[in-house]
Amino acid sequence: MYSLAVPANIGLSLLPAAVSESCRKPHVLSVSGSDSGGGAGMQADIKACGALGVYCSAAITAITAQNTTGVQGIQVTPENIFAMQLQSVLSDMEVDVVKTGMLPTVQIIDILRSQLESYPVKGLVVDPVLIASSGDCLTSHEVADMLCKRLLPLADIVTPNLTEAAVLSGKSRVCTLLDMQEAAKIIKDFGPRYVLVKGGHLQDISEANVDLLYDGETFYDFHGTRVETLNTHGTGCTLASCIAAEMAKGVQIPEAVKAAKGYIQAALEHSKNMKIGKGPHGPLNHFFAFPEYSKIRRHHLFKASDLRLYAVTDSGMNKRWQRSTAEAVRSAIEGGATIVQLREKEAESSDFFKEAVACIEVARKSGVPLVINDRLDIAMACGADGVHLGQSDLPVREARMLLGLDKIIGVSCKTVEQVQKAYEDGANYVGCGGVYPTNTKRNNRTIGLEGLYAICSASPLPVVAIGGINEFNAEEVLRDRPSTLHGIAVVSALFDKPVVCKATQVLAGKISEFFHR
């Protein structure tokens, strides 16, 4: 049960879900088709909004069977369940902006229009998905006609590419900047507030990647740098979703387009080396800004057995015995310490950091995890294996978000409620004490063996006992230990001794029998 670095209650979902938000989230409702390949359509919309910190709900218009080679099948959503999806979300969830993608039939458009009339939203972004990036046709001319007449009058912005601009404007082809301007004017007459004609496929390479935004008076051009990558599937859906996401945050449309173009550019850059599928066009990397957990080298998968003999350093004691903290750590590990905590109450940040770097070098050689007491910043800066937090330190949930899933987080707890919270917030273990009175941490309430055991029996996390434990009372602590008590944490019993290695060996010898039954 305790063999993983992260308790079962912590999933990746905890990470992007921003720091304990009680305020409402900007919300985009995506009305689009599902892409089984995950690169475009609904899947792209949800990823793009998620990456920009915007909530995205979903009304699926069609299920498509797609991959990186093309579209293999389309099943339109039955009208009643399509209408119910819209009704469910719009009646309950305070949608800011509706973003549409594939609208496969006239009936689907009609239903959407009447729902938008019943439940007005702040913004409507129409991405007129008529043709997939693979070239496959996704809708009929009748549908395009309906889109112009029924949906564009409500739209804040419509985002056709060159082919779609030609279909919507009735022009035989749109392939120059002048064509784009003409098409934009024709489409504007259907009633949207803005038309964005995307020039990604312009013939003249010098003009390629110019998008034209038209508000009925002025043309704004947005230039991007062409990114050499074949992973472009879903670019249109993503751009429109980003615009919708920015609008949902309250950004004005020209600024939203600019931000969306910036995001697309970065996503394309980060997709260059991605290999998904055998076909010509793979998906974008929507989550380029998030750390790639799959690539983080796992120094330690935390094990409860690491807690068996937990050495907590004290610079005052080590100074008194004329040794550096790194030397003391090396000796403790040599003597059998199973985890080390650097506990520095006086040091300047820069000195603490230097000391931590030196100690990590020592600990890494032996594979013993090393955590930092109190200071998440130092732990992150020096690449420690984790942090030990007290009740008045940074909250565990926030620390977990910052540290990621692979690092160890320990929390000091004196009550069952504190333990439960530590568990829910993503801690790996609990430090519980002071079990006995101690001079090392003054004014610290002693909870006794009964207090320790009461917490252990209610704890869903592994526990390590701390406070006044030494070679003479360690057996008493462990003799009838509850199954969740996995070790003892000690300071003076190791570091207020002339020979740390020897002191650690003695204590390790005293406790070994309790862990081998």
Ligand SMILES: Cc1ncc(COP(=O)(O)OP(=O)(O)O)c(N)n1
């Ligand atoms: C393993 C372990 N358990 C408890 C503590 C105490 O932490 P805290 O209550 O934050 O007090 P300080 O150590 O910061 O004085 C600990 N350090 N390690």
Ligand SMILES: Cc1ncsc1CCOP(=O)(O)O
């Ligand atoms: C840090 C801490 N937290 C509770 S008691 C204590 C001090 C433990 O030190 P010692 O092992 O010397 O009693």
Ligand SMILES: [Mg+2]
């Ligand atoms: Mg503390």
